Amino acid sequence: MKLVIKMWKGLINKYKKYLPVKNDQKIITLNEGNTPLIKADWLSEKYDFDLYLKFEGANPSGSFKDRGMTLAVTKALEENSKAIICASTGNTSASAAAYGARSRLKTFVVVPKAKIAKGKLSQALIYGAQIIPIKGNFDKALEIVRKLTEKHALTLVNSLNPFRIEGQKTAAFEIADQLKNNELDILALPVGNAGNITAYWKGFKEYYNENIINYLPQMFGFQAAGSAAMVKEKIIKNPDTIATAIRIGNPVNRDKARNAMEESNGLFDSLTDEEIKEAHYLLASKEGVFVEPASATPVAGLIKLSKENKKDLTNKKIVAVLTGNGLKDQEFVLDNYSLPNSIEGDFKTVENFINI
Numbered sequence: 516m517k518l519v520i521k522m523w524k525g526l527i528n529k530y531k532k533y534l535p536v537k538n539d540q541k542i543i544t545l546n547e548g549n550t551p552l553i554k555a556d557w558l559s560e561k562y563d564f565d566l567y568l569k570f571e572g573a574n575p576s577g578s579f580k581d582r583g584m585t586l587a588v589t590k591a592l593e594e595n596s597k598a599i600i601c602a603s604t605g606n607t608s609a610s611a612a613a614y615g616a617r618s619r620l621k622t623f624v625v626v627p628k629a630k631i632a633k634g635k636l637s638q639a640l641i642y643g644a645q646i647i648p649i650k651g652n653f654d655k656a657l658e659i660v661r662k663l664t665e666k667h668a669l670t671l672v673n674s675l676n677p678f679r680i681e682g683q684k685t686a687a688f689e690i691a692d693q694l695k696n697n698e699l700d701i702l703a704l705p706v707g708n709a710g711n712i713t714a715y716w717k718g719f720k721e722y723y724n725e726n727i728i729n730y731l732p733q734m735f736g737f738q739a740a741g742s743a744a745m746v747k748e749k750i751i752k753n754p755d756t757i758a759t760a761i762r763i764g765n766p767v768n769r770d771k772a773r774n775a776m777e778e779s780n781g782l783f784d785s786l787t788d789e790e791i792k793e794a795h796y797l798l799a800s801k802e803g804v805f806v807e808p809a810s811a812t813p814v815a816g817l818i819k820l821s822k823e824n825k826k827d828l829t830n831k832k833i834v835a836v837l838t839g840n841g842l843k844d845q846e847f848v849l850d851n852y853s854l855p856n857s858i859e860g861d862f863k864t865v866e867n868f869i870n871i
């Protein structure tokens with residue numbers, strides 16, 4: 516007998532009406548999506564805004580990439596593809612490897628050898644992808660992968676693949692559904708290759724055009740200062756930041772992302788590594804939400820705007836998209852914060868140690 520699952524069955528099942536899938540299509544899913552929207556009490560009180568955190572680290576492979584990957588891989592199967600390939604700063608490779616395993620498509624991931632968080636690399640490894648580490652950065656990897664997909668029968672699953680954007684737009688639907696009748700003023704998110712900001716804007720506009728919502732939020736895109744291609748409006752030759760996920764100098768979706776920012780009357784801004792590190796710490800230690808460094812960027816951005824009085828955020832309803840799970844980059848924590856020395860393992864010593 517077939518088991519009937521009454522729980523959440525993934526975002527294609529939920530939002531099929533808005534996605535390019537056929538009714539009889541075999542869907543490759545890990546029941547992604549339906550991630551929590553968490554009120555940021557401490558930050559809201561401190562900075563006088565009304566902030567909610569969309570915790571995308573709760574997706575099956577630990578990042579928002581799963582939203583696009585379920586659709587991209589479902590469509591690859593429909594199109595009788597034999598293999599998928601991506602360039603990645605880490606999360607796309609982890610997600611592609613997971614959905615690749617599930618679909619049994621051969622999966623290739625090209626990653627910058629020196630600048631990928633170990634958690635992400637170990638995911639790609641155990642899911643069974645063929646990992647191709649290169650001596651070069653993400654932009655170089657993507658250039659190679661694009662050429663490969665032009666020449667060989669490989670399906671590209673980077674955000675140049677339109678199904679990635681289609682899948683990722685469901686995060687905007689979810690936020691609108693979770694907020695119910697509350698209007699959202701601002702959506703803040705990190706920007707790397709600029710696919711996600713493009714996807715969110717598409718999602719909000721579709722819900723607006725369907726009369727499901729009667730507002731459109733401003734899109735605030737935040738980048739790391741060393742990789743701020745959108746802010747500086749130029750290609751960054753040697754991008755650098757501790758937020759390795761967004762260490763990208765030549766965003767492929769730049770035009771669509773700029774359009775999203777301008778149409779929504781939003782903004783792009785950049786943050787130093789120190790500012791990102793501080794927000795990363797505050798999210799974990801004040802809100803109990805552990806994200807990877809790149810995902811702290813929008814929160815760092817909101818803090819900066821508020822502190823510098825650059826924008827009046829007072830009482831604004833804001834959602835910050837926390838794109839990836841903190842467990843992906845444990846090295847960042849262990850390298851920057853010190854663990855206490857060990858003590859004798861007896862009751863008295865431990866009791867004496869506890870200072871209450």
Ligand code: AN7
Binds near residue numbers: 605674705706711712
């Ligand atoms: C945690 O995995 O580009 O602006 O190759 O992993 O849509 O590129 C990751 C990007 C933000 C930026 N936060 O999103 C990759 C990759 C996290 C990320 C971004 C990424 P886009």
